[in-house]
Amino acid sequence: MTAPPGADGVAVEGEDGVAPLGPVREVVRAPVRRPADRSGAPGREDVLRQDDYGRELLGSLMRAQLGATLSVLVPAVVLLALYPLLAVLVPDLASTQVAGVPLTLVVLGGGIYPPLVALGFWYVRRAERVERRFGELLDER
Amino acid sequence: MTAPLSVAAVVVITVATAVIGMRGMRVARTQADFLVAARQVPALLNASAISGEYLSAASFLGIAGLAMLEGLGALWYAVGYAAGYLVLLATVAAPLRRFGAYTIPDFAEGRLASPRLRRWATVMVLVICAFYLIPQFNGAGITLQATLGGPYWIGVVVLGVVVTAGIASGGMKGITVVQAFLYWVKVTAIALPAVVLVLAVSHPPLGTVGGPAPATFTHATDVRFPDATRVTVDRAVTVTGTGTVDGRPVRGPLVLRPGGHTVAAGTSLRFPAGTPAPDVSGATRSGSSWASPLLHLGGRPDHPLAATYGILLATVFGAMGLPHILVRFYTNRDGQAARRTTAFVLLLVSTFYLFPAVFAVLGRLEAPALYLSGRTDSVVLALPRLMVGGIGGELLAALVAAGAFAAFLSTSSGLLIAMAGALSHDIMGRGVRAFRASALVLGAAVTAAGLLVASVPINVLVGWAFAVAASSFCPLLLLGIWWPRLTRVGAMWGLALGGGTSSLAVVASLAGLGRSGWPALLLGEPAIWTVPVAFLAMVVGSLLSPRSLPPNLTDLLATMHLPERLRRPRAGMVGQR
Incomplete structure (x- = not known):
């Protein structure tokens, strides 16, 4: 897993809230920049500190969570936006039938829901994994 | 066409709701109990309750009616109503629960340290709930009209009295169980008749709905x-x-x-x-146009792709901004439970939305008379009796009537609780008595409004409530949770511009402005421009006012994003008092 842009020590206040759209990251890394008087892995107390280092830790968690969010929302947007667009580009779509049932009915009357629900449950797993790893990171020392 | 079985079914569902609600009443003591039912609700029960509260007259009657009238493209409403929960799940469910505020005004005040912003949010709660509540009463009127044959006002008044009395006396501890119960009533009441009707249809074949012929x-x-x-x-x-x-x-x-x-x-x-059924303002148009996957709403057929995206934008982003739904997330144990609950809501709501399409298609095939009488919104209620007949048809019709009434009861009570909570907490002074008084006043006011509303399709009205929510609370929540630089000034700009322009567009549409072309689209589906306006206003306003950042920003962000077990013991519950 390569480090995405922005993971190497950007303070939370500098973050614009929008994660890169590229390959989505799921590993929470300890930020590179650390106070000079500390060593070893970050601990639970660090994240609760109101200093730059605590903010950095929190920022890395938020970016990881935002990555999980985008990893389901981008496919969802594509899924929803694509079919209307296809209908404009391919006007025959309206009269297409699948086994005697209009294609639109197959898609809008049922077919579109299973992928949406699957994305939902997949997101829950990913978000919980992000939190678990973040917790392990803090508990390690 | 008096139908004793249907009347009995509506009475049974109303009494059952009242009884289950009353059992909860004994435990309802403090205002916190009224508002969030003590936070000890298991995930599937909670998901059923959220779904029960969410599936309104628009879902139960409106989607089938609108899809029958305007074509299958209207099913995008249902898709958007469901997909809204995916967005809610992936963006706000856990952080909002962790933040610990009961309501959106609580969140606004707690996150941005501004009592003034809180009052603005309260006003938006009242506006959105009112836009949403009135079509529920409209639906109740239609339902009792269709099953009893009596005047429209009976259903409106019955719903108003039951809901207002229930909330003024019971509060939400009862309502959580009631809402969960009503979800299962609704899903049964739409799924069972749909299956029976599909088995009953023999002629003409399903495929003809996409053919060139008009409804016949x-x-x-x-x-x-x-x-x-x-x-x-x-x-x-x-x-x-x-x-x-x-x-x-x-x-x-x-x-x-x-x-x-x-x-x-x-x-x-x-x-x-x-x-062939005679044409009424294009409603019975050819099958291939009816089967188009784009939304062709009556007054605005000119820009179907933009119209479709407009509805998707409103519904997908509006779900998280509905005041009555957000309150429910605080009945989850923690952020993780909030996520799991929301995923189950997505599943339960999606399951329900498999069925309205069945009624829309069968309605076009079997009941074209509804086009001529202008009663397509009652297609779900009318089909069982029309297609099955005899005692079987009566039983199914009774089941559907019960489900419809369940839809009005659950959504209306959720909305009224949210409105009464906002009004009593922020305007009339806190406490249980203020809450009860607010519920009575608002219940009476909305019942009166329900008597006056013209017969606009239910879904169009509800779509407007979503558009306003998507243009006001959605950016507030998304930016408040994920963008550290949001300030109270920016939030106010966004609420004023997004909420204001979308509300005005809705009022203009209701007043009959913009009947064709782009004006019709931009006023009738404001979300397509008011959502970007709201986001832009919040971002620009925040960037121009960096000094109004809340002083304890890091603490606030940590409260929303850290898992509970990593938090300081005292963190959390921000804005509760």
Whole structure:
């Protein structure tokens, strides 16, 4: 897993809230920049500190969570936006039938829901994994 | 067409709701109990309750009715209503629960340290709930009208009295169980009849709905025109009936020649089997146009792709901004439970939305008379009796009527709680008595409004509530949770511009402004421009006011994003007091 842009020590206040759209990251890394008087892995107390280092830790968690969010929302947007667009580009779509049932009915009357629900449950797993790893990171020392 | 079984079903569902709610009443003591039911609700029960509260008249009656009237493209409403929960799940469910605020005004005040912003949010809660509540009463009126044959006002008043009394006395501890119960009532009441009707349909084959033919009467059909109606006939058809057509009295056979005809209110005409249903403002258009995957709403057929995206934007982003739904997330144990609950809501809501499409298709095939009488919103209620007949049809009709009433009861009570909570907490002074007084006042006011509303399609009204929510609370929540630089000034700009422009557009649409072309689209589906305006206003306003950042920003962000077990013991519950 390569480090995405922005993971190497950007303070939370500098973050614009929008994660890169590229390959989505799921590993929470300890930020590179650390106070000079500390060593070893970050601990639970660090994240609760109101200093730059605590903010950095929190920022890395938020970016990881935002990555999980985008990893389901981008496919969802594509899924929803694509079919209307296809209908404009391919006007025959309206009269297409699948086994005697209009294609639109197959898609809008049922077919579109299973992928949406699957994305939902997949997101829950990913978000919980992000939190678990973040917790392990803090508990390690 | 009095139907004793249907009346009994509506009475049973109302009494059952009242009884279950009353059992909870004994434990309802403090305002916190009223508002969030003590936070100890298991995930599936909670998901059922959220779904029960969410599936309103728009879902139960409106989607099928609108899809029958305007074509399958109207099913995007249902898709958007469900997909809204995916967005809610992936963006706000856990952080909002962790933040610990009860309501959106709580969140606004706690996150941005501004009592003034809180009052603005309260006003938006009242506006959105009102836009959403009125069509529920509209639906109740239609339902009792269709099942009892009585006047429209009966349903409106019955719903108003039951809901207002229930909330003023019971509060939400009871309502959580009631809402969960009502979800299962609703899903049963739509799924079972749908399956039976699909098995019952033999002619014509399902595939013909996408064919070139307009809707056709499969058997000789009596059509009663409740309002004066302009119909267009393609080829001459001989009807029999009583009333007035083209200004001349009719008694007996009449040949309708190709062209337009004006049918006076109260006229009854009998159409022979096999005739294409006359066209009423394009509603019975050809099957291939009806089966188009794009939304062609009546007044604004010009820009179907933009219209479709507009509805998707409103529904997908509006779900998280509905005040009555957010309150429910605090009945989850923690952020993780909030996520799991939301995923189950997505599943439960999606399951429900498999069925309205069935009624829309069968309605077009089997009940084209509803196009002529302008009653497509009642297709779910009318089909069982029409297609099955006999005692079986009566039983199914009773089940559907019960489900419809469950929909009005659950959504209306959720909305009224949110409104009464906002009004009492922020305007009338806190405490249980203020809450009860607010519930009574608002219940009476909305019942009165329900009596006045014109028969706009239910879904169009509800779509507007979503558009306003998507243009006000959605950016507030998304930016408040994920963008550290949001300030109270920016939030106010966004609420004022997004909430203001979308509300004005809705009012303008209701007043009849913008009947065609881009004005119709931009006023009738404001989300397509007001959502970007709201986000832009919040971002620009925040960037221009960096000094109004809340002082304890890091603490606030940590509260929203850290898992509970990593938090300081005292963190959390921000804004509770």
